Amino acid sequence: MDTPRTFSADTEAALWQQVAADMAQEPDLLEYTANLQQNGHTIQLDIDIDMGGGFEGGYETTTFTAVVPRPVALRFALHEQDWIHELGKLLGLTDVELGYPELDAAYIITTNDKEALRALFSDPAIQQTLLKYQEMRLTLAPSHHEDDSELYLTFLKEQAILEPEQLQEIYHLLYTLLQQLAPTSVAAVPLSNLQA
Structure with a gap:
């Protein structure tokens, strides 16, 4: 795997000018990884497309x-509501309601803390973005479900955007959440290879 690209800027607009220009130079975006650094936070972007072949689906x-x-x-974990998860709720899967009817x-x-999550998602702009990209999973959890491992904020969509x-x-959604979760400016934390 190639070393991820790294982009850094003081503003979101400047950061995304760099990323957009870089993506425009890529003829085939089958794999794209970039570390995006802004004001002490690092967010890693990964796009992965496997076309499949033969009898294998992509x-x-x-x-x-x-x-x-x-x-x-x-x-926390948020994932799309579908018939499989509805069945899971009938079989005892715990689902909390935050009091935001559309979410x-x-x-x-x-x-593990309904009120803290409700406060985290209180901004209507956050709710609108979550609703726009519904078929996804958003989590705040340790890697590999270990209490002593690092804590990750992860957005996963099974579609190449x-x-x-x-x-x-x-x-912007993740950066806004990060600013609320870790409001003090910290040194940019490089992400190691997250592939397990």
Whole structure:
């Protein structure tokens, strides 16, 4: 795997000018990885497209991942509401409601602190972005479900998003959440290879 590209800027607009220009130079965006650094936070963008072949089906994903500096007690997972998850709720899967009717209807939401998550998602702009990209998974959890591992904020969509404007909207969502979760400016945390 190639070394990820790294882009750094003081403003989101300047950062995404760099990313958009770089993406425009790529003839085939089958794999694209970039570390996006802004004001002490690093968010890694991964786009992966496998066309499949023969009898194998292909897949595509867009993932944004950021290390969240400790200590943060909040943990959560949001994923799309579908018939499989509805069945899971009938069989006992715990789903909390945050009191935001559209979000509650769109997602299965699990958390260890309902009120903290409600406050985190209180901005209408955050809610609008979550609703725009519904078929996804957004988590704040340790890697590999270990209590002592690093904490990651992760957005995963099983679709390759190739438009810089859409990618910037998702980046803005994660960056806004990161600023709330880790409001103090910290040194940029480089992400190691997150492939397990």
